[in-house]
Amino acid sequence: MPKTIAVTGGKGGTGKSTISTLLAIGLSKEYRVLLVDADADCPNLHIILKAKRKLLSEVKQTIPKWDFSKCIKCGKCSQVCKENAIVFVKGKYPIFVKEQCIGCNACRIICPTKAIGKAEQKIGAIYFSEINSLNLSNLHLISSEMLITYEETSPIVNALKKEVSKFKDKYDFVIIDTAAGTHCNVISALLGVDFALAVTEPTPLGAHDLSLILSLTKKLNIPAFVLLNKANMAKSKAEEIKSIATQFNTEIVSEIPYDKKIFEAYSSANLEKMPESLYKPLIDFIKKK
Amino acid sequence: MKTITVSSGKGGVGKSSITAIIALYLARKQNKQIVYADCDVDAPNAHILLNLKEKDFYEKEEIFASEKATLIAEKCIHCRKCVSEDICNFNAISWNKEKNIPEFNKYLCEGCGSCSLICPAKAIVLKKVKNATLRIAKTSYGFPLVTAQLEIGESGSGKIVTEVRKRAEKLAEKNKADLILIDGAPGIGCPVIASIQGTDYIVAVTEPTPAALHDLSRLITLAKYFQAKTGIIINKYDLNLKMTEKIETYAKEQNAPLLAKIPYDERFIKSLVWQDEILLQTLSETYVPDILKAIKSIQSFSI
Incomplete structure (x- = not known):
C-alpha cells in the first residue's frame, strides 16, 4: 500500500504545486511516486513538469434525454430539478439547460410516463504522463481537467481518484495536489488520504486560510502538518503561523525560505534543477512519517 | 450601476490586493459610491486587507443554500430502493447491514433529492443545511463590504456567491452606488461562474509564469462563453520578461486587451503583512489611474 499525502492550503498561490512537485521529484530518487x-479547474503540474499528457479516460456525466412522444407536459421534471436545469412553460415541452445539470436522477425518477431516458455529456478528462524528459523515470503524473463552462469540479476529482485507485499499488507514494479553497473539490481530494500537508505563507491572509484548512482536515479526521513557505517574508508573522499550528495540535514540519531562484525555476518550468538541500528536511519528514 | 469582477484562474497572483487598491482609489480619489463584494467564500480575505475588526460588522446572516438527505429511521421499510443503481450518482448512500438502514455521506451528498423521490415510505427527507455566514461591514474607506464564509466541510460555494451578490446589489441600490466591485475566487468552477455571470466587466489578473498563463487562458475561454468584456493585468511582470511577452502575445490573439503591467513591488507584501492603510493608499494612487484609463480608452468602459 502506498502512502497517500495531500498537499493543500486553503489560500491560492502559497506554493502548493511547487511543493508537491519538489516533493515528488525528491522522493522519486528513491521511490516510485x-x-x-x-486541481481540475486549473491543473498546472503537467506544465511545471513539461510533461506530455496522454488521455487516460474521459469523464462523462449522465444527463436526461426526453422522448417527447411520451411527454405529457406535466412539468414535474422541472419542479424536482434543484439546479434549475429544466425550464418548463405550461403547454410546452421542457427545455434542458445542460450546463446547469449536475447529473442526478431526480427528473428521470419523477417522470410519470417514463419519457426521460439517459444520454451522456463529457465534463472532463483524466490524463497520464511519464516524466521521461526530465529523467525522472520513477515519477508518473496523473491529472484531471474539467471542461470549461462546467460548474461542478468534484465529479471530476472523484473520477480521478477512481483511476488512481486502479494502479496506486504500483507506487510507494501518492502525492495529491489539491485546488485552492475549501469546498467540494478539495474535500473530495482530501477524503481517504493518510495525511495532509497544509502549505501556508507568513501573511495575515496565509494565517487566516491556514486556520480554515486545518479546521477542515480536523473535521474530516485527517492528520495535518504545516509547511511554512516563503518563511523569511515576515519573521514576526511566522510566530502567528506557529501558534495556529499549536492550536490545532500540529506543528510546522518544515520551512522553505522565499528565494528568487525558486520563483525563477518555477516560472521557467525548471523545478527539477533546484538543489535538494532546499527541501530536504521536508523529504526526510515524509519518509519518516 | 455597474459590476466589475476581478478574477484570475490561478490563486495567489494578486487578485485581492488589486481589487483592494481599485476600491480605495475609486472611493477616496474619485468619490465613487461602491459596494465591495468578497466572492471568494471558501477563503475570504478582503476583510483582512481592509483591516476590519469584529465591531465593524453591523449585519450577520446565516445562509442555508443547500440541502442534504436525511433518514427518518422509523419510517424506513428497508426496501433498499435508495441504494439501487441509477439513484444516487454521487456515491453518497451506502447500506448499513447491521442496522439495516441506508447511511448518507454528508460530504458527498449533493442534495439532489433522487433518493427521497424513489423512497416509497417517504423516509428520506431533504433538510436545509447552514452552509455559510454572510456579514456586512462598514469600512474606514466609506464603502461597505459584503463577505461570506463557507461553513467548514460544507459545499455549495456557487450558491453562496449568488447570495453575496444579491445582498451587494440590494445594498448598492439603497446607497445609489455607482459600482459593485467583486473579488472572485481562484479556479473556473461554480464560485467563479457565479461571480462572472452577468457582470459588466472582468479584470483578469495574472503573473508571468507558465502556470498562471495556462489558468488565465482557461478563464478567458470561460469569460468569452459568458460574453463578458475582459481586460488583463500582468502582476509582477518584471519577474520574468520572457513570460510577460508570451502573455502579451496571448492577450493580442484573444482580443483581450492588456490593461496594465504592475512590477514586483515589495510594498504590496508590506502593506499586507502590516495591514498598512497608508501604504495601500499609496499603491492605489500609483497603479490604479492607469488601469482605469486603459479600461476607458481601450474598451470605452468607464466606471
Whole structure:
C-alpha cells in the first residue's frame, strides 16, 4: 500500500504545486511516486513538469434525454430539478439547460410516463504522463481537467481518484495536489488520504486560510502538518503561523525560505534543477512519517 | 450601476490586493459610491486587507443554500430502493447491514433529492443545511463590504456567491452606488461562474509564469462563453520578461486587451503583512489611474 499525502492550503498561490512537485521529484530518487493533480479547474503540474499528457479516460456525466412522444407536459421534471436545469412553460415541452445539470436522477425518477431516458455529456478528462524528459523515470503524473463552462469540479476529482485507485499499488507514494479553497473539490481530494500537508505563507491572509484548512482536515479526521513557505517574508508573522499550528495540535514540519531562484525555476518550468538541500528536511519528514 | 469582477484562474497572483487598491482609489480619489463584494467564500480575505475588526460588522446572516438527505429511521421499510443503481450518482448512500438502514455521506451528498423521490415510505427527507455566514461591514474607506464564509466541510460555494451578490446589489441600490466591485475566487468552477455571470466587466489578473498563463487562458475561454468584456493585468511582470511577452502575445490573439503591467513591488507584501492603510493608499494612487484609463480608452468602459 502506498502512502497517500495531500498537499493543500486553503489560500491560492502559497506554493502548493511547487511543493508537491519538489516533493515528488525528491522522493522519486528513491521511490516510485505517483503525483496527482486534483486541481481540475486549473491543473498546472503537467506544465511545471513539461510533461506530455496522454488521455487516460474521459469523464462523462449522465444527463436526461426526453422522448417527447411520451411527454405529457406535466412539468414535474422541472419542479424536482434543484439546479434549475429544466425550464418548463405550461403547454410546452421542457427545455434542458445542460450546463446547469449536475447529473442526478431526480427528473428521470419523477417522470410519470417514463419519457426521460439517459444520454451522456463529457465534463472532463483524466490524463497520464511519464516524466521521461526530465529523467525522472520513477515519477508518473496523473491529472484531471474539467471542461470549461462546467460548474461542478468534484465529479471530476472523484473520477480521478477512481483511476488512481486502479494502479496506486504500483507506487510507494501518492502525492495529491489539491485546488485552492475549501469546498467540494478539495474535500473530495482530501477524503481517504493518510495525511495532509497544509502549505501556508507568513501573511495575515496565509494565517487566516491556514486556520480554515486545518479546521477542515480536523473535521474530516485527517492528520495535518504545516509547511511554512516563503518563511523569511515576515519573521514576526511566522510566530502567528506557529501558534495556529499549536492550536490545532500540529506543528510546522518544515520551512522553505522565499528565494528568487525558486520563483525563477518555477516560472521557467525548471523545478527539477533546484538543489535538494532546499527541501530536504521536508523529504526526510515524509519518509519518516 | 455597474459590476466589475476581478478574477484570475490561478490563486495567489494578486487578485485581492488589486481589487483592494481599485476600491480605495475609486472611493477616496474619485468619490465613487461602491459596494465591495468578497466572492471568494471558501477563503475570504478582503476583510483582512481592509483591516476590519469584529465591531465593524453591523449585519450577520446565516445562509442555508443547500440541502442534504436525511433518514427518518422509523419510517424506513428497508426496501433498499435508495441504494439501487441509477439513484444516487454521487456515491453518497451506502447500506448499513447491521442496522439495516441506508447511511448518507454528508460530504458527498449533493442534495439532489433522487433518493427521497424513489423512497416509497417517504423516509428520506431533504433538510436545509447552514452552509455559510454572510456579514456586512462598514469600512474606514466609506464603502461597505459584503463577505461570506463557507461553513467548514460544507459545499455549495456557487450558491453562496449568488447570495453575496444579491445582498451587494440590494445594498448598492439603497446607497445609489455607482459600482459593485467583486473579488472572485481562484479556479473556473461554480464560485467563479457565479461571480462572472452577468457582470459588466472582468479584470483578469495574472503573473508571468507558465502556470498562471495556462489558468488565465482557461478563464478567458470561460469569460468569452459568458460574453463578458475582459481586460488583463500582468502582476509582477518584471519577474520574468520572457513570460510577460508570451502573455502579451496571448492577450493580442484573444482580443483581450492588456490593461496594465504592475512590477514586483515589495510594498504590496508590506502593506499586507502590516495591514498598512497608508501604504495601500499609496499603491492605489500609483497603479490604479492607469488601469482605469486603459479600461476607458481601450474598451470605452468607464466606471
